[in-house]
Amino acid sequence: xxxxxxxxLAQAGDREAFGELVxxxxxxxxxxxRAVLGHAEDADDAAxxxxxxxxxxxxxxxxxxxxxxWLMRIVANAATDRLRRRRVRAxxxxxxxxxxxxxxxxxxxxxxxxxxALRRALAxxxxxxxxxxxxxxxxxxxxxxxxxxxxxxVGTVRSHVFHARRALRSALAAWRDWKEDVT
Amino acid sequence: MTQGSPFxxxxxxxLGAALREALxxxxxxxxxxxVLESATRMGLGSGRGTWWWxxxxxxxxxxxxxxxLAAGATIWFNKAxxxxxxxxxxxxxxxxxxxxxxxxxxxxxxxxxxxxxxxxSLEP
Numbered sequence: 001x002x003x004x005x006x007x008x009l010a011q012a013g014d015r016e017a018f019g020e021l022v023x024x025x026x027x028x029x030x031x032x033x034r035a036v037l038g039h040a041e042d043a044d045d046a047a048x049x050x051x052x053x054x055x056x057x058x059x060x061x062x063x064x065x066x067x068x069x070w071l072m073r074i075v076a077n078a079a080t081d082r083l084r085r086r087r088v089r090a091x092x093x094x095x096x097x098x099x100x101x102x103x104x105x106x107x108x109x110x111x112x113x114x115x116x117a118l119r120r121a122l123a124x125x126x127x128x129x130x131x132x133x134x135x136x137x138x139x140x141x142x143x144x145x146x147x148x149x150x151x152x153x154v155g156t157v158r159s160h161v162f163h164a165r166r167a168l169r170s171a172l173a174a175w176r177d178w179k180e181d182v183t
Numbered sequence: 184m185t186q187g188s189p190f191x192x193x194x195x196x197x198l199g200a201a202l203r204e205a206l207x208x209x210x211x212x213x214x215x216x217x218v219l220e221s222a223t224r225m226g227l228g229s230g231r232g233t234w235w236w237x238x239x240x241x242x243x244x245x246x247x248x249x250x251x252l253a254a255g256a257t258i259w260f261n262k263a264x265x266x267x268x269x270x271x272x273x274x275x276x277x278x279x280x281x282x283x284x285x286x287x288x289x290x291x292x293x294x295x296x297x298x299x300x301x302x303x304s305l306e307p
Contacts, residue, residue, distance in 0.1 A: 015219065015227050022218050030214065031206040040208050044217075051218045052225060115205035122202070134206065137199035143192070162191075168198060 003067035011058035022051055025068065028139055029075045035134040036079035037086070038123045046082045050075030069145040076131050076149060083127070114175065121171030125164050132157055133164035 001017075003024070009017035029050055034043035054061075054074045061070055122130055128150055135141040135149060136157075143161070147154045208214070219227075 010227075013227060015223065018222055018227060019215065019219050022215050026211050026215055026218075027207075030208045030211075031203065034206045034208060035202075044208065044214055047214070048218050048221060052221055055222055055225065055227065111204075114201070118201055118205040122205075133198075134202060137194045138203045138206070140194055140199075165195060165198060168202075172201070 004061075004063035007058055007061055007063065007067060010055065011061075018055060021067070021071075025051075025071055028068070029071065031138060032072055032075055032131060032134055033079040034119075035122060035130045036076065036127055037083055038119060042082060042086065043079065046079040047075055049078040049082070053078060066145070068139075069141065069148045072135065072139075072141075073149045073151070080127060110179075117175040118168070118172065121168050121175075124171075125167055126160075128152070129160045129164035129167075132160035133168065136161045137165070 001020070003021065006017045006021050010021060026047070029047040030043055033046040033050070034040060037043045037046060050071070054071050057074070061067065122133075125133070131150060132146050135146045136143070141149070143154045143157045146157045146161075150157065
């Protein structure tokens with residue numbers, strides 16, 4: 001069943017239809033929220049806020065347009081709101097170090113360290129760049145769809161993706177250099 | 184990871200895969216259940232969307248429209264009746280004269296005398 005049909009059923013109160021939409025977009029929503037917030041549990045809270053806000057506002061969804069960008073806009077806003085509240089509380093500063101100096105030598109630990117380095121590099125980017133690069137390179141959204149999600153011009157999205165990629169690539173190159181020096 | 188440009192329309196598969204893994208979260212079924220539980224607490228699936236809920240919604244709109252219509256009709260009626268009460272003395276006399284006067288000039292072959300007009304006007 002198409003997203004728009006599921007959305008119509010969910011709006012009419014069909015729990016199963018809403019459940020199917022959540023299942024379809026859960027992974028994507030959690031990744032986008034995590035790109036904004038960094039912290040996995042906060043990201044899940046934000047993704048949940050996003051799904052519930054979407055449920056409340058399903059009447060505003062235009063069934064002729066794709067559901068994903070509409071939902072991701074809500075999720076990204078929920079994550080950004082949560083990030084602002086967290087900043088106000090001045091909790092948990094983002095660590096600046098690229099990787100821990102005592103990274104264990106086994107492969108699984110390497111993979112974790114690599115992911116940690118990537119998340120830290122992502123965390124240093126401005127919010128919109130984070131969302132743009134994740135939606136473009138991970139979720140496969142077009143520049144136009146991302147522009148819709150972020151409410152900014154397509155040209156700005158291109159610029160965000162370009163700068164985010166450049167920063168992430170150089171951060172990862174630095175991490176790899178460091179790794180080679182250590183081993 | 185390839186070097187891109189702002190005009191690059193293609194996703195960077197390698198960077199994308201790395202980010203996907205880095206941002207992946209565990210426990211998706213638990214997350215879905217949690218969202219559905221919250222949605223249920225919000226009222227999802229508790230009568231909303233059933234035929235009687237839809238009818239109730241329509242009925243609410245219908246009652247509101249009927250109330251609005253009744254209020255409009257009442258205001259219009261009040262205005263109309265107050266306008267009738269505010270008719271000038273001249274209008275009342277004119278209306279009365281029109282009711283009384285046509286009986287004789289139309290029936291008579293010649294113009295009525297003053298006495299006749301006065302007599303007709305005073306008749307009960």
